[in-house]
Amino acid sequence: MKRAFGILIAVAVFGLLALVPKISVGTHGVFSSELNSPGTLQLLGLMLVFGGVALTYDLLFGFTGLLSFGHALYFAVGVYLTAIATTRWDWSLGQALGFTALVGILLPLVLGTVSLRVGGIAFAMVTLAFAEAGSILVDKNPHGWTGGEEGVPVAYQKLPEAFVGVLNTKNLYWLALGYLAVVFVLVNWAVDSSPGRVWQAIRENERRVEILGLQPFRFKLMAFVLSAFLATAGGVVYVLLIGGATPQVTTPSFTLALLLMVVIGGTGTRWGAVLGGAVYTFLDNRLLDWSDSERIQDLPNVLSTPLSEPLFVLGTLFILLVYFLPGGLAGLARLRPRRSGVALLDEPVATVEAELERV
């Protein structure tokens, strides 16, 4: 019963979202212009993409309990390979996408096999290390491919007509919505499937899973590759939406932003991460404009200066959430907020105590 209700809501929400480009209405400063203007649609598209990417991270962290600090790497693969292949290597879009998809499966397969040999902090650090390596590689600009600090544009000549030009932003919006829909459906289906139950069991107590005769490694690798591949896909949509690749997406700060998105939204829920990704992206973009508004500028300097930095607001919001609303925004929707935070990292102290703090 609850399932059917949930599905109904999801369909309704997606339906509504699909209609947005047709709705011409003012937004009273929430966005910089009308709802279906290209500028607003692009921002909405970004919110949808990051909602999806945040959900892929939640699959890894919230559902399977794997704290990775290198998720940005796979997103960056989608972003950079698409741009490089079309612009620097002169490939067609189809070839670029095919190649990106291939790397999007093979890379996490290889790196995951290596990283998952360890757990807890060690795993987090290894993933951080690999992502950092990617970041360094992009910075080095081998053969001039990655463009170093300047990045790489996507060759618009290679794109289908429907995606080129400001007026066609609505098509990119629908592409982003389609991406989110696919990720949403896939993740929800995966989590309910039998491997999905094993993922959640692994998050709760990996040793028990081992004792039951299942090999956690295989399942963890599955979750790892799936979430990475979907993140790569998100990277492709992102680079189309933005028009080019920049090194910001390769930094560990970016993975940490994903972590913030997921926690703000609510880990381990099916839609919390989406909301978190959307809210984060929205605030990150709009706070700068809002802080220029009269109301904020009129505040004493002590307040208006930090409030004009999006990361200050987001960081503070995040901290407040961790204290007062550990279930994230999704926790507001339930009667009893759910505690996030399960013993994921190796505890140097007997976990018995950690368990009992929850009683």
Add this chain to the structure above:
Amino acid sequence: MSDPLLSVRDLHVYLGPSHVLQGVSFDVPKGGVTALLGRNGVGKTTTLRSLLGLVRPRGSVVLDGQDIARLPTHRIVGRGVGYVPEDRDVFAGLTVKENLELAERNGNARYDLVYELFPELRERGEQKAGTLSGGQQQMVAIGRALLNENRILLVDEPTKGLAPLLVTEVARVLERVSETETMLLVEQNLGVVKRIARDAIVLDGGRVTYAGPAEELLSDPARVRSLLGVSGAGGH
């Protein structure tokens, strides 16, 4: 009959989803040794840990008239609760001397008593505790608990894994200590219990199933078998 030193009422403890202690109540009278007995895994160690606040219990724990159940561990210990943990838990990277020093609570550390009971600890003062044998580590564990005057000493399986000669040695030390300090002793070795315990409490299924004189329990093999699942004198 004077007031009990320690009074536990309706203790409930959960370890994860498992309801380990389901309303445990008992008294520990002042002076002498009260033995806490029961099958493996029944929750004896958990009981001691909850008295110390290492595990958060629901219920009341009254020591010398004061409820300590919700105090943080270091405060409980500061009220005069000594602890010799199962598995000793000595600090391997610290020397024997440092292990003892760490346990100093106020100015009146009873080094004379400790070195008298365990002369070897004085000799091995500079040795890293991690390189000691099991028996020697047990000496450190007991020694540091005795460094301070305690109102009650909680001792968890002190003879576990020790050779028979050492078992006797430890029992002798505990017997001597019990002349001046009240002790709550968890022990599987019924021979030791028979030797030094005055009262006994048996745990089974998360509850207390016997509380009374140790002699009465141990002289009844049938009862011992049914409550503890072992035959009379040995234990392991």
Add this chain to the structure above:
Amino acid sequence: MDTFVLLTITGLALGAMYFLIASGLSLIYGLMGVLNFAHGAFITVGTYATWFSETKLDAIGSSPLRFLVAAAIGLAAGAVLGALVEIVLIRPLYLRHIEQALVTVGLSFVLIALVEAIWGPTERIYPTPKWMYETTTILGAQIPNDRFVEIAAAAGVLLALLGFLRYTRYGLIIRAGVENRAMVTALGIDVKKAFTLVFAIGGVAAALAGVLAGVYYGSVDPTQGTSLLIFAFIVTVIGGLGSLTGAAVAAVTVGLLQQYANYYASSGTGDLAVVLLLALTLLVRPGGLAPKVAH
């Protein structure tokens, strides 16, 4: 030959800074189980506090003295920040390690944004005393004097910390706590004070690293702390979380490796090599180089 000497000493100087940051990270994680992501912000605060107070200390005529006083202020700022963070943010989340780590992530965003808001994202020139830019000739190589300062500072801190751990009561408590925190409380010791102390120590060491980084690079910007932090994390993990000597050895190794590879192979290779070293170390010895004992 002279290039080699220059590279070696520079590598050691870099390693010195990594060690200063890693020492705090290592102790904090070893004792408290907290992954302190805000450590990068500690570095930045130390750097900026020094830079800012230097501009306000015109009353002091002599430039080196002005720098020293400013640096002292920077270090004090680091200590205070560290202690405050522990008391206000970390302590209420006792034993909830995930939430504690998350809060430090949020805090790092907040602090860096604050610095950026107040002083802007552009670089600021650092008021390094002139003699640090002069060079001394060693074995035919011209070594900038700041390198010696960095190495000396790190060596001094290492010795001070080791002495602290070995000869003081709080040092004893910390060493024991890194091994078994619960048992320390079971001996009647209130570990909370040790926690605050360790965070304050971490704050000072990080601030010192920040001051030295300003000297080394000649300028400061809000992101400097974060870039150093990543390598410091790598050093901490390779050295073994909770081990000071492990962190020292790892820091020297990483600093030297980075310099040699970046020069003898190609620019950027050194950084990649360090990352590879981390991955290798973790796969071979997930606990890092040292066992988990604070020594």
